[in-house]
Amino acid sequence: MLGRHSRLLLVAGLLAAMPFGAGPTHAATPDTYDPWPGLVQDIFNNRPMDDGAGIVSIEMPYRAEDAAIVPVTLRVKMPPADTRRVVAITLVIDQNPAPMAARFELGQDSSVSEISTRVRVNNYTDVHAVAELSDGKLYMTKTFVKASGGCSAPAAKNADEAKARLGQIRFRQFAKPTDGPQSGAREAQIMIGHPNNSGLQMDQVTRLYIPAFFIDELRIWQDDSLVLAMRGGISISEDPNIRFSYVPNGAKRIRVEAKDTEGHVFQNEWKVENPGI
Template sequence: MAYAFRTAAILALLAMPVWAEGIQNPLTDGPTWDDLRFDLVGETVPIDGGPLLVEAPYRAHDAATVPVILRQTDPTAVITHATVVIDENPAPVAAELSFGPAMSPIDFELRVRVNQYSNVRVLTQTPEATYMTGRFVKASGGCSAPASRDPDQALAGLGQMKLRMFGDATQQSTARREAQIMLRHPNYSGLQRNQITQLFIPAHFIDHLEVWQGDDLLFTMDGGISISENPVFRFSYMDNGVPALTVKATDTEGNAFEQVLAKTAEG
């Protein structure tokens, strides 16, 4: 009987889909969060769980571009802000996000660097409370991983943007849409070396980004060194009929970028 039970359990596990691996990497206990907690939330005690589900790989394929997805599970919740924290990174706060009404329910993806095995947690702010959820990610070396291009090439295309739209191009313009914004920027962390000189490349990264559809703000991001090279943001939103999105960004060197991107390129 015991043998049959074990066999059935093993077969059931083997039959589980690949995405079920995600349930194996909940947040873990550790001293780092105890050190960070007060600086991030003060005396507030975040409630575990909440209206956002966080998805991130248990073992990252590339520590320099780890996908983190925020999905709203309670459509009635009003989510105004979310902070992505990577406990073990040199600068733990990866991104502070704010969302406009058209982003609800939140379905948002960004890519981050993970420097060593770490909790990747999201602090979610609603008018009622602060919540916390996340994943434990096995990755290392993301903040010091070599840039994909040499500095001259990387800076030559600085600030170039691209918008990609997904779904049925014939759907009504006022329907819910899915989009991806790509921004050309090396987002140097300050921990990477020039592969020719072997000297450290000074930190130089996008520190603020805004996405608008007409006069309606979709989202903002205040970021640090943990946002990946050539930042990519994929998100769903309620289209208000304006034919383009406007993206505004600044970086730590005082550069300002702005581009109006037509909603024409379908994925």
């Protein structure tokens, strides 16, 4: 799947030179090239997809304040009577140079129901969320975002500051004072210091493009049980930030491992407050 990354970059480059127009429903018009059918072939091997309105939702601002850090939230909306589970959610930003922003794998026993992060958006675009269920079926939903230039926006931190923060991982757990052993889902957040260079940003001193350099793998465990894994690309914003809801299993620690495209491996772990929850 990722082996076709170069083809996606080429397609996105051609798209950037084409006029973009959107009707009231933001669907492609005869004068506007719609990349989605080709992305379905390249990313999902042309597998059939059903309407995912009752399975997964995607929330993003209609007009982004900052195209380099656009918030996105994915929510699992499986009906209680449905015995299947969501195995993975793929986030696709259609008009980005590398459209597949991230694939999130949900741990079998973690009951992850919400994932939030920040992404770069390069052009006005549809953004798709595709959920893969345990029976192998795919369900798709989408939204539309007005933003431009996110993938080429200069880094917020200078090179020295970014280097000093490289690989620093922080963990936060969010719990209400009334939470107890029967409270169910909790929220947590993983923050990683990393420039996540897109390869499209220019060094303001040398006027040369900064090579792509980003977190491409992330795994989060409760003890030895997988909570969430991410395979990311250049669309994930600088200093990747993943917030998620999950059901604690009584583990005494949360472990995180991240890898980047230069082979660095970053690890950390934390004791869990109230491990009996």
